[in-house]
Amino acid sequence: MLLAQGLDRTGTGVWAAASVLYFTFVCRLDARQVGLLVGVAAVAGIAGSPIAGRLAERLPVRGLLIGSHLLRLGTMGLMLAVHGFAALLPVVAVTCLAERGAKTLEMLFATRVAGRQRGTYQALFRTVANAGYAVGAGIAAIGLAVGTTNAYRALILADALSYLLAAALIWHTREPSGLGQVVARSADEPADDPAPAPSPWRDRGYLLFVLLDIPMCLEDSVLNVGLPLWLVHHTTAPHAFVPAFLVINTVVVVLLQLPVSRRTEGPRRAAGAVAWYGVTLLACCAVLAASTGAGAWSAAAALLLAAVLVTLAELVRSVTSWELAVSLAPARARASYLGVAGMSQSVQKSVGPLLLTGAVMTAGPVGWLALGAGVTGLSLLQRRACLRRLDALRDADAATPRQLLHA
Incomplete structure (x- = not known):
């Protein structure tokens, strides 16, 4: 699971470092369009977490997480095919929506796997995530130094590949059963509420x-x-x-x-x-x-x-x-x-x-x-x-x- 999250953050680091320049030099968007694109994507991302959480009450988290990675794989592929502002807007928005949803699903899945050791797991994850971001930024720096259209497209493919590999690793990770026992309680945590699940x-x-x-x-x-x-x-x-x-x-x-x-x-x-x-x-x-x-x-x-x-x-x-x-x-x-x-x-x-x-x-x-x-x-x-x-x-x-x- 940690390796999958590390690969995810590596791809995210590549995209974060290269996206604005890609929109500017390859898609030929002006500064106002790039700002609007990034802003709308951020707003769309707000909805990703509650949607993912709601779906996770009804469907297996592992399948949803794999789906989120594959959805981003698809939007990265579309990014290579579309360049106009109107066409890019929904693609970038869905990408951000899936990214925020994936982060929530990762938290849920990791919470199940880690149980009462979730604090230690979160610390390990933060270390792996920062290493992934650093590697991703380094990969992006190489592509940006080359500066050609093909170099930018190669960075997008590298990002997409990270999501594919993360999905494959999640597929081979066992998901603990029982939604009601998502987390093992620590000694100072209260007992579960016997009432029906609240909203x-x-x-x-x-x-x-x-x-x-x-x-x-x-x-x-x-x-x-x-x-x-x-x-x-x-x-x-x-x-x-x-x-x-x-x-x-x-x-x-x-x-x-x-x-x-x-x-x-x-x-x-x-x-x-x-x-x-x-x-x-x-x-x-x-x-x-x-x-x-x-x-x-x-x-x-x-x-x-x-x-x-x-x-x-x-x-x-x-x-x-x-x-x-x-x-x-x-x-x-x-x-x-x-x-x-x-x-x-x-x-x-x-x-x-x-x-x-x-x-x-x-x-x-x-x-x-x-x-x-x-x-x-x-x-x-x-x-x-x-x-x-x-x-x-x-x-x-x-x-x-x-x-x-x-x-």
Whole structure:
């Protein structure tokens, strides 16, 4: 399963690094069309997680995951055949929809396979995923250096091949039986709710968790959008430091993901660690605010430190978000609940860059401090809400279904 996920992320890394240039130089789209294409795809991706979760309540997860990989294989093939904006729009949208659905299905499938060791598994997966992204970016760099139309098409074929190989590996991975026993409970997890499976869309407690989880994913936009743009437009640091942000991110994740996961294992420890996410992101934002107006090398050092801090926030979030999404969901409806939980990252990818470019960086250093303070406050609220819900789920045997849904 880890190898399949690694291959998936390798292909995704290839496409992420090459897609904008492919649309620009091969498909001959202008900047406005490319922006609209990427934006619509991101919005379409929001629906991928809940659709996948809903289907997983009724159909085998393994088959759905294989189908998601094969669907992306098909859309990559179509990408080679169509070039106009109108034709590309539905193809790119379906690709993003299938990608987000596949990530939710991977989480479900891995949750079943890993059982109560899901924290350790998530740490291993994060390490493998970062290695896959790095390999994919390296492959893309070779194709981009060649720069011909055939080189771009070869990158798309490499992406498609990764999905085919991932589907083949999933086909040979055994799926544990029993939807109701999706996850083996740890010692501090509550007993399953004996009532009929509830709907996550009517569960205000869980929806609050998902809503608060959106700002808990902002480190992605800070790393990929905030740091590079802040360096270029608000500091005198050399532009050559921009690639170092992703290098630092990859190295720190590989070295520290497992140790961090051990310290946040279990639902209550994960809930407590949410507050550390806010504090770490606040420290990152404070460093970014202090970097403006400094000398070139002082600014560069501050930005590199910010890259380390935002990566530490990512390490915490990547483990706690999954652990809490699983632990806070009733076991009988875990698939549909995790589908809804997966929307938080999709929404953040759509609105996070707009928040940073349209509000935070426009306000200057004060904007970063306001962002850090706001996320820290929301992380404390998330921690309190998660601990309350865990307590409610622990008492589920004595609570009515109505009481549970309003916990």
